[in-house]
Amino acid sequence: MNKQTVVSFIKLIRETKPSVARMLIAVTLSVVATIVGLLIPMLTKSFVDGFDIQNIKTWMIVGLVIVFVLQSIANGVSIYLLNYIGQQLVARLRERLWKKHLSLRVPFYDDNKSGELISRITNDTSIVKNLITDHLVDFFTGIISIIGAVAILIYLDWQMTLVMLVTVPLAIGVIVPLARKMYKISKSLQDETASFTSLVSQVLSEIRLVKASNAESREQENGFGAIRTLFQYGLKEARIQAIVIPLMSFIMMGMLVIVLGYGGYRVSNGTLTAGDLVAFILYLFQIVVPLSRFTNFFTQLQKAVGAMERVQFILDEEEEEYDGGVSFEGFNQPIVIDDVSFGYGNESDVLRDLSFTIPNQSTTALVGPSGSGKTTFFALMEQFYSPTSGGIRHGEQAIQEYDLAEWRKRIGYVSQESPILSGTIRENIVYGVERDVTEEELRQVAVMSYADQFIEQLPNGYDTEVGERGMKLSGGQRQRIGIARALIRDPELLLLDEATSSLDSKAEQVVQQALNNLMKGRTTIVIAHRLSTVVNADQLIFLDQGAITGKGTHEELYRTHATYRQFADQQLHVKELENRALFD
Template sequence: MKEQRYGDRLRLFYELIRDTKPSKARMAAAGILSVISTLAGLVIPLFTKNLIDDFSFESIGAFHILLLLSAFVAQAITSGISIYLLNYVGQHVVAKLRERLWKKHIHLPVSFYDQHKTGEMISRMTNDTAILKGLITDHITNFFTGIIAIIGSFGILLYLDWQMTLIMLALIPLSILILLPLGRKMYKVSKGLQDETARFTSLLSEVLSHVRLVKSSNAETKEYESGKEGAFRLFTFGLSEAKIHALIGPLISFVIMSLLVIILGYGGLRVQSGAISSGDLVAFILYLFQIVIPMTQFTAFFTQLQKAMGASERMIEILGEEEESLSAGKEVKSIAKPIIFQEVDFAYKNDPILTKVALEIEPGKTTAIVGPSGSGKTTLFSLMERYYKPTGGAIILGENRIEEFSLQSWREQIGYVPQESPITSGTVKENICYGLTREPKDEEIIRAAEMAYAHQFIEEFPEGYHTQVGERGVKLSGGQRQRIGIARALLRDPKLLLLDEATSSLDSHSEIVVQKALGNLMMGRTTLVIAHRLSTVIDADKIIFLDKGKVTGSGTHEQLLESHAMYREFAVQQLKLQNIGLNGTV
């Protein structure tokens, strides 16, 4: 990515915050209260000046004490309310930003997820947005009130002694000379830190989600070393950040302390000469602190701004990604028409996967796709689901390309049962109803579970349909997860079924039960089946043989046995035709 100018980065950062639509009323109220708080603080040194110049117990009346207390109380109350309002705005900005990022991620195409790790995306929505929150809630208040305090203090100081005030003005160019180069360095370090944090989060997410694989493979040492390396890289970036802070803080403190010594020395001479009073010098020093403290806060704000801009850059990239439109296109009126692949090509990163695939899926019938691993069967399903677009040719339903239909309408027609049905954390009922836009009746859920041969084992759970299944369904067996997936598909009542070898990972007993459930699911529906085991597709109305991304044969089981050598070889190996006497001897 081309390096952007500072002004462009700042503009994009501002637009990112603006698009969250923070409450202008609350920000204005916070600003006004901050001004009142700062003005109240500016009164106190003047009161101190008069108190020192005209000090006597008789001169301290109830009015003066009341005035001083009122200034302290007003400053405390207005400051507290202002801080709360800005925290509210900051929390709102981060919440809206996280909402935008989450919505964007949900609507991004599958191709985006092929190129980005889940943990990195999680880090963008949690760690990076937290940095923005810190800027808004902890630093913006100090920045704006600091400006007011500095302007007000300089105005009063010019009135008290313009010569000493001009000496103080030397602080500003010196501070800028220190902050600018260090700020640029902080931006680069922060950007690298956020990227490394995203990678580390991705590693943790991946390893912890596959902890059973780690344990069964004795890979604890390997994964420990990977995590250790990631933690050390974060440590290195943290040290780089610490070095910048170590430079900024002492340098600014050196400038401030030098200025304080100069003011005290020069001011003492001015008092001796009678040019100013002792009260003026004390007030001058108090106002100096009202300038110095905001200046130190400016350094914190400036470094945090650089960190926030670095963190926001990746978020801006993600928000700029093209997302899927669910509603654009026609409604699918009927899927009871042939689905035709017309010379379909598909390549992933210039790597051809499907080449001139031509086939027809007849409505209401079962079409099976068989072939060796890597032949493109799952890719064909992905094109049917419209996770990807063909790089050549077209998929036609009736007279329309399937891209002409809205994604939501098209996917509503499809029921997909993969090799291992995904299960989310929650209850059995929530998993069966997952994705439905309506609230199904309990009778419908039970009917779907019965047809999926799942009702019996669900009822045996202590809490029945309200049983928690654990993360990714760890409390369920493979057969139980598949049957819940089939019940989910039945409840959707899809017109087109995609079965991706739904029994390949099951034991023989579970396979028999799931096959019965699939029989109920397939009844009266257009079905496309991926099969590695030919025993699951012998009775299909049509079998398509796919090899190296090309259709090399099509027909019934008997026809392919006679005409397709590779299919016949598959049959001999998997069905052991010699033993079951099918079609005589082979």
């Protein structure tokens, strides 16, 4: 752990703006309690040396009781304030992390597992809290206690003090290298804990896939492997503790034997009083107990610094810039795709040299085989990613220059599998809508998306809980809620990615009609494998392996594009058979 790491750690803590006043009060009270504790052995010495039942005064007993009570109160208030500061610090740190996570660019989530990110917000921040609430003040008051105790012992008998402290350098020589090793182990343990959290999160979120694939034994072995790894790191920590804890006990017993043996000898020859010996024993505990806590403090400090390194890694990531762009007044000009190429990370381009124009208030359909980059193009339109070359413009303005929040606010997006959040149907439909939605509006979009019939059949209607990721709903029901969510935003640009893919033929006809009505007067981009839903589009863009191989109307492509013609003949023939089956 180098100096720069410690400086970064302190800087990060300061950025959370902990209450300086509460910290000062807590530290002051702890220091007062420690100083009072240093006086107790001296009072005990006086009692022992001058013990006589007739000499004991009431005020002496009352005074001793008051000292103990005040010390207890000071400790109690200090502990509460420290816990308050620690909880406040971790809350602010989590708020900062949560805000950061919501502001990070989508590529960050492509490269990092969600379970590990969850561990950063929960586990790593808790480690920092534990350092502050359980160890930080103990460290500083321990220093005061040791310095004060040693100073008083030297005053009482410097020769006996030197003899008693002879084992301390030995302990420091052993503990320091062990603390360094503990840092490496703790850091690896935290990484493995994050990986295990990621595994658990992934498996439990996809438990239906696990069971349907008979993959329980495989995931069980993966989980057992991660648990065994954590177990091994836990054993490594235990080995170090198995050295440190007995060593501290050995030092304490060694000091106690020295004090009792050498002190008893000096009491017998009259150079030391019995009260002095008792005081030495009490001060011995005030030296050894803080020393043992130092070991825990440095171990916890190493863990906290390691945790903050990972937290800082997230805080240093590039954010999306929501504000400060050119004000976006709405889609009133054509969208120009100018020689756009894009690839994920270092992979080869998914899209290559796309160039076409989407006229305002028109419908453009992207067609072609799976894996040709159609959904990726939507991600570029939503500005989840930026093109690796070329650009997308609204009129003459690059879309990256617009205010991002205003840009996305005017887009309605329905994906192949509409994501559903845990909560009610109502909450899912109005998700992200900033204005108040009336009951009439809610029912209207439900009718238009063909969702009203199944919603009204549910016991609680729009207030029905859908379960995690909408698991209580069928795929078609989730899709229709996704369409209703897009409808209620009243968007100016519609992005429909297989919006009817999960519907049966009858429902598809109704929803397609609703979408046709919605698309009037709006700019619409449609992805469809079913050509029957887009044959009337103003233009079709045929994508194959990330490149445009044809564009025009359905009739134009059917005449001039052999692959499209084959594609269309097959699709429309299947559609005809479906219609016959429907009416037979």
